[in-house]
Amino acid sequence: MAIKLPIYLDNHATTPVDPRVLDAMLPYFTEKFGNAASRNHEFGWKAEEAVENARGQIARLINASPKEIVFTSGATESTNLAIKGAAEMYREKGKHIITQVTEHKATLDTCKRLEKYGYEVTYLPVEKDGRVNLDELRAAIRPNTILISIMYANNEIGVVQPIAEIGKIAKEKGIFFHVDAVQAVGKIPVDVQKDGIDLMSISAHKIYGPKGVGALYVRRKNPRVQLSAIIDGGGHERGMRSGTLNVTGIIGLGKACELCQQEMAEESVKLSKLRDRLKESIMSRLDETYINGSLEHRLPHNINISFAYVEGESLLMGINDVAVSSGSACTSATLEPSYVLKALGVGEDLAHTSIRFGIGRFNTQEEVDYVADRVVETVTRLRELSPLYEMAKEGVDISKMKWVAASDTH
Amino acid sequence: MAYSDKVVDHYKNPRNVGSLDKSDPTVGTGMVGAPECGDVMKLQMKVNPETRVIEEAKFKTFGCGSAIASSSLATEWVKGKTVEEALAIKNTDIVRELSLPPVKIHCSVLAEDAIKAALTDWKKKQGEAEATPAETTAAHN
Numbered sequence: 001m002a003i004k005l006p007i008y009l010d011n012h013a014t015t016p017v018d019p020r021v022l023d024a025m026l027p028y029f030t031e032k033f034g035n036a037a038s039r040n041h042e043f044g045w046k047a048e049e050a051v052e053n054a055r056g057q058i059a060r061l062i063n064a065s066p067k068e069i070v071f072t073s074g075a076t077e078s079t080n081l082a083i084k085g086a087a088e089m090y091r092e093k094g095k096h097i098i099t100q101v102t103e104h105k106a107t108l109d110t111c112k113r114l115e116k117y118g119y120e121v122t123y124l125p126v127e128k129d130g131r132v133n134l135d136e137l138r139a140a141i142r143p144n145t146i147l148i149s150i151m152y153a154n155n156e157i158g159v160v161q162p163i164a165e166i167g168k169i170a171k172e173k174g175i176f177f178h179v180d181a182v183q184a185v186g187k188i189p190v191d192v193q194k195d196g197i198d199l200m201s202i203s204a205h206k207i208y209g210p211k212g213v214g215a216l217y218v219r220r221k222n223p224r225v226q227l228s229a230i231i232d233g234g235g236h237e238r239g240m241r242s243g244t245l246n247v248t249g250i251i252g253l254g255k256a257c258e259l260c261q262q263e264m265a266e267e268s269v270k271l272s273k274l275r276d277r278l279k280e281s282i283m284s285r286l287d288e289t290y291i292n293g294s295l296e297h298r299l300p301h302n303i304n305i306s307f308a309y310v311e312g313e314s315l316l317m318g319i320n321d322v323a324v325s326s327g328s329a330c331t332s333a334t335l336e337p338s339y340v341l342k343a344l345g346v347g348e349d350l351a352h353t354s355i356r357f358g359i360g361r362f363n364t365q366e367e368v369d370y371v372a373d374r375v376v377e378t379v380t381r382l383r384e385l386s387p388l389y390e391m392a393k394e395g396v397d398i399s400k401m402k403w404v405a406a407s408d409t410h
Numbered sequence: 411m412a413y414s415d416k417v418v419d420h421y422k423n424p425r426n427v428g429s430l431d432k433s434d435p436t437v438g439t440g441m442v443g444a445p446e447c448g449d450v451m452k453l454q455m456k457v458n459p460e461t462r463v464i465e466e467a468k469f470k471t472f473g474c475g476s477a478i479a480s481s482s483l484a485t486e487w488v489k490g491k492t493v494e495e496a497l498a499i500k501n502t503d504i505v506r507e508l509s510l511p512p513v514k515i516h517c518s519v520l521a522e523d524a525i526k527a528a529l530t531d532w533k534k535k536q537g538e539a540e541a542t543p544a545e546t547t548a549a550h551n
Contacts, residue, residue, distance in 0.1 A: 309472060310472070311448055311449075311472055311473050311474055311477075312448075313474035313475060314421070314473065314474050314475050314477075314478055317413070317418075317421055317474070317475040318421075328448055328474070337448065347446070348445070348446035348447075348448075349445030349446055349448075352445070352446075352448035384427065385424060385427055385470055385471060385472075385478065386470060386471070386472045387441065387450055387451070387452035387470035387471065387472060388445060388450060388472045389472075390429065390452075390470060398445065403441075403443065403444035403445075403450075
């Protein structure tokens, strides 16, 4: 079977829209194009019906009630709404928030802004496997803590946090628990009741839905969570998020969730096998390769590998018919290496050599085999070019070397 | 970020990859950069002590495509030049030749530094006493 190039293995960054999702969305662009808030005619009613149907599809995937789903422009907005909305609503109760260092920037930057407004934030460290330590979390709780925000699974290293245990602790202490579940929803079982979650961010474009739409789960019972809106104007979504609903996007998100619910069990087994195949094929043929983050508590379709002595961007250039991403500074707009890998204690030199692979619904075994071959080929070639590999082979301890910081360019 | 054709060419077909004998008195070795920064370049040159012409140059680089291209180009350029001519190579020449975007300019600076470091090492081996401030710093490290 001929492989179509380039191959897409960057499914943590985004995913292609599933054709079935697109089919569900299309009629609502040109035929049933009403504004879901138009209460007085059929165009509005049809749009509203479709939106409510989508609410149900999302709710069922996470074991919530449809009334607990708020639509947003995406998970970044959902996270902003959850954290800022809770912070403002419960500011009399307290102004302390607990989160952790490997969170997505949507969480970290939102917390940084709240710090400017006088809130205090504790950023818990993670262990080498990428998970938070529950004792450290308990110890960080204060009488004035109002929110704990911990992601379900990390976007770079795929590591899954002990969410149910954290949910229990939060409930014990009467603190709201927000979870950025962007990478986990639809990939592994997420149950807001079992996991004790009060607020949860969801993104459509990570689960084969369209970009520009997401949802926030907001608990209504045991306990009831209230949020101050961050966008005003019209009072849509029970006053929590004003603005005309992105009907087509919402339908896409709903359909994407429904497909995940139906196919997740089988799909996660298939993807896990492909991921393990990729890992084996690469690591059995190369020395000095290291997996970043826990293998045990990890998304089934993610692997993040450091290839010692080979810089990430040059590796990506060498496999330019494969789409993946790297934790190397050279690949980031700010020339900073991955803060997630740094938090794991991965040395900066190894952080520069890391590649993240995210396998998806539409990847095949042939593609995975091709990618493994290209990676092995390119790493081997680049190690021939690498002065570090040469020194390592000669037995030089690179960590003991004194480097000439050339012209203070760094 | 789109790479210029020249960068891609140097990456796919790097010139003069390899090593020269470090203990050879006519070989100068310069190693610049640091693994934590994601850029390490090793540049070696064999210089004829009478004519002061660079007869051979080899490089090895740990770094992005632009870093590899900059050091590969450096080895191409120094071959056949005298020590003084090679010391006159500026990073801006490399930037222009490879059409490096602003975010990659530091790769060209590193290549210029690698050339200077290798020639400083060669001079030291030849017992040349003259030292500019820049050379003293490099020699002390």
